[in-house]
Amino acid sequence: MKxxxxxxxxxxxxxxxxxxxxxxxxxxxxxxxxxxxxxxxSMRMARPKVVLDIMHVEELGGIRLVGDAVRAGASVRQxxxxxxxxxxARQPLLAQALPWVGHAQTRARGTVCGSIALADPSAExxxxxxxxxxxxxxxxxxxxxxxxxxxxxxxxxxTARNDNELIEAVSFPxxxxxxxxxxxxxxxxxxxxxxxxxAAVARDKGVTLAIGGVADRPVVRDFDGASDDALHAFASELxxxxxxxxxxxxxxxxxxxxxxxxxxxxxxxRG
Amino acid sequence: xxxxxxxxxxxxxIDVNGRSLEGEAEPRMLLTDFLRQKLGLTxxxxxxxxxxxxxxxxxxxxxxxxxxxxxxxxxxxxxxRTVEGLAPEPGRLSVLQEAFRRHHALQCGFxxxxxxxxxxxxxxxxxxxxxxxxxEFLSGHICRCTGYVPIVAAALDAAKRLRDA
Numbered sequence: 001m002k003x004x005x006x007x008x009x010x011x012x013x014x015x016x017x018x019x020x021x022x023x024x025x026x027x028x029x030x031x032x033x034x035x036x037x038x039x040x041x042s043m044r045m046a047r048p049k050v051v052l053d054i055m056h057v058e059e060l061g062g063i064r065l066v067g068d069a070v071r072a073g074a075s076v077r078q079x080x081x082x083x084x085x086x087x088x089a090r091q092p093l094l095a096q097a098l099p100w101v102g103h104a105q106t107r108a109r110g111t112v113c114g115s116i117a118l119a120d121p122s123a124e125x126x127x128x129x130x131x132x133x134x135x136x137x138x139x140x141x142x143x144x145x146x147x148x149x150x151x152x153x154x155x156x157x158x159t160a161r162n163d164n165e166l167i168e169a170v171s172f173p174x175x176x177x178x179x180x181x182x183x184x185x186x187x188x189x190x191x192x193x194x195x196x197x198x199a200a201v202a203r204d205k206g207v208t209l210a211i212g213g214v215a216d217r218p219v220v221r222d223f224d225g226a227s228d229d230a231l232h233a234f235a236s237e238l239x240x241x242x243x244x245x246x247x248x249x250x251x252x253x254x255x256x257x258x259x260x261x262x263x264x265x266x267x268x269x270r271g
Numbered sequence: 272x273x274x275x276x277x278x279x280x281x282x283x284x285i286d287v288n289g290r291s292l293e294g295e296a297e298p299r300m301l302l303t304d305f306l307r308q309k310l311g312l313t314x315x316x317x318x319x320x321x322x323x324x325x326x327x328x329x330x331x332x333x334x335x336x337x338x339x340x341x342x343x344x345x346x347x348x349x350x351x352r353t354v355e356g357l358a359p360e361p362g363r364l365s366v367l368q369e370a371f372r373r374h375h376a377l378q379c380g381f382x383x384x385x386x387x388x389x390x391x392x393x394x395x396x397x398x399x400x401x402x403x404x405x406x407e408f409l410s411g412h413i414c415r416c417t418g419y420v421p422i423v424a425a426a427l428d429a430a431k432r433l434r435d436a
Contacts, residue, residue, distance in 0.1 A: 001320045005277035008298035008344045016272050031345065038340045039321035042301070049277075051298065053345060079334065103411030105389060106322060108334035109341065190410045 003041035010053040017054050017166055018141040024050045025163040031055075032075055035102065035110035036118045060168065065090070069134070069171040078107040078115070078125075090174045092269070093132060093181040093199055097124045100183070103191040113167045116152075119159050122193040122213035124185070126153055130218045131199040131210035134172045140165045156216040178204050180270030184262045186254055188245065195246045196254040200266035207263050214251050215239040223263070231256050231263075275344060283347045287312065288356030296343040303327045305343035306353060314354040314384050318413075325412035328385035329353050335389045354384035357391060366436070367391055370429035371422075378416035386412045386422060394430050402427065 006029075011017040021028055029048035031037050032055055040046040054060055060074040063084050070090050072081055078101050081087065081094065088095040101107055101115065101124045115125040116136060129136075129149040136152045138145050138161055152160050161167065175181065180202040185194045197212040206225070212218040221234050235255040240248035275281045280295035287310060294309030301320070306312045306329070318326035320339045327338040330352040357365045364372065367390055377383045386409070393400070393408050400408070405423050414422060 002301070002304075003299040005297065005299050007277050008275040008342070009272055010344075011272060020272075031342075034342065034345060035322065035337075035340050038301070038342065041299070042320055042339075051342075055345070103325075104393070104408065105325065105328055105335045105337055105411050106340070109331070109336045190407050 001042040001044075003038075004044055004047045006041075006048050007050045008053065009050060011057050014057055014059045014139070014166075014168075017052060017057055018139070018164075020050065020052045021164045021166060022141045024052075028052050028163075030117070030166060032114045033077060033106075033110040034114075035106045036114065036120070054166065065174070066171065068174050068176075070094070070174060071137075071169050071171045072112040073169045074111065074113040074167055076112050078102070078110050078112055079104070081112050082107065091132070091172050091181075092175055093128050093183055093201065094172060096181065096183040097128050097199065100124050100185050100187075100190070100194075100197070106191075113170055116170050117159065117161065117167050119153050119157050119217065120193070121156060121215065121217055122195075122197065124183075124194065124197055124212065127197055127199050127210050127212035127218040128183070129170060129172065130220050131201055131208060132173050134170060136161075136167060137169045137171065138162075138165045139168045144168070146171075150220070153217040178270060180266040180268065182262045182265035182269060184258050184265070186258055196251055196258055198255075198258050198262040200259075200262040202263070202266035202270050204270075207266060209234075209259055209263060211238065211255055211259065214255060228256070228260065231259050235259070281344065283309075283343050285346055285348070286350040288352055294343075298342065298344050300343045302329075302338040302341040302343050302346050302351075305346075306338060306351075309343075312353050312355055316381055316384055318381070318385075323413070324382070325385040325389065326382050328388045328412070330388055330392055333392075335392045352388070354387055357387060365391070366432050367394070367425075367429040370425040370432065374421045374425040374428060376417060376421040376425035382412055382414045386414070390426050390429070394426070394433060398430060398434055400426070400430060 027049040055075050064071050082098040134149045136147050182200045185197040194213040199210045201208045210220045235252040240251045275298050283296050284293040303317050306315045316326040318324035322337045322340045329338045
């Protein structure tokens with residue numbers, strides 16, 4: 001497998017990256033870690049004319065606390081966020097979910113924003129961003145805008161990003177007092193894409209459960225408590241499908257069982 | 272900002288196993304092919320070419336990574352370690368390689384370079400791993416010969432010898 005030919009541009013500044021995207025539009029593909037894009041190129045599922053490398057743009061680096069949120073710039077690798085010393089204190093859900101993102105060998109290269117940008121329905125980071133009610137910061141030559149996770153993920157590997165826009169950063173709200181978090185996943189092997197992944201945020205009133213790997217994008221639902229009936233009703237509403245790995249019915253069963261476990265764990269963890 | 276055109280070859284300079292090397296690559300060339308075809312380092316194996324099998328694992332800037340998920344142009348200026356860089360000198364194996372030999376942790380050997388490069392890094396991060404940790408870590412590699420049992424045994428043995436050294 002060899003990718004089709006493309007030009008390669010390595011941006012040194014954000015302005016340079018914006019210029020390329022303004023000029024090339026949908027002909028350009030942004031590469032950061034490349035852990036999803038490179039196989040898409042190799043399988044020729046993506047055939048951009050230009051690949052724009054943003055890993056050397058200084059403005060896009062770094063993990064910062066902005067307001068009450070953890071903000072990861074576009075060139076922050078998954079391993080970097082996992083190793084961030086404040087992670088477990090600031091956002092335990094990310095600390096629990098990140099070890100499930102691929103393998104050590106892909107986390108060393110893959111970026112946090114790249115996973116958000118590709119919006120794979122079974123990927124862990126889009127699931128966490130939705131469960132936490134996070135935001136995506138997009139920018140272009142025309143300016144900057146902030147989009148909620150719910151508005152950003154529009155469907156199967158599709159997002160609200162325009163062709164001339166770059167994801168500058170993603171913003172995960174920090175844990176607040178009284179919240180509890182849990183993440184669980186079922187996959188064939190550790191590091192494989194999830195057959196079903198669950199993220200739960202428990203508060204004094206109710207719990208938010210997000211489910212990945214089932215529908216075209218992760219689905220979020222608020223529950224008063226963790227009644228089996230409510231979970232069962234939720235699972236049966238999901239647009240589940242059969243594939244090579246599992247049937248739709250099996251996925252729904254996993255949503256009920258794994259969902260109940262995740263909710264219970266999140267409620268136990270409430271600080 | 273220079274534009275590396277699709278139909279031309281461009282000079283890529285990387286530090287490989289402590290030596291500064293250069294070769295020519297089109298933008299679409301994968302790091303696996305660059306290492307093998309341009310630099311002659313055929314120890315890095317090409318398996319699935321989409322990041323699943325782990326055979327092409329090398330260390331990029333000190334951390335294990337799939338060479339097949341990296342473009343050679345992305346690696347321009349990077350520091351890379353391949354399986355050729357493990358042995359301390361010609362005719363001598365590293366502690367990890369020696370443990371693989373002792374425990375018969377390979378049969379056909381196709382997956383071995385990738386597993387060695389991953390474990391070489393992992394044992395610096397986790398000097399005293401247990402079997403469960405090793406098995407979870409090895410989930411990033413596919414071996415069809417051994418059933419993993421001798422690989423885990425070799426890794427445990429190498430970890431102990433490295434701790435005692």
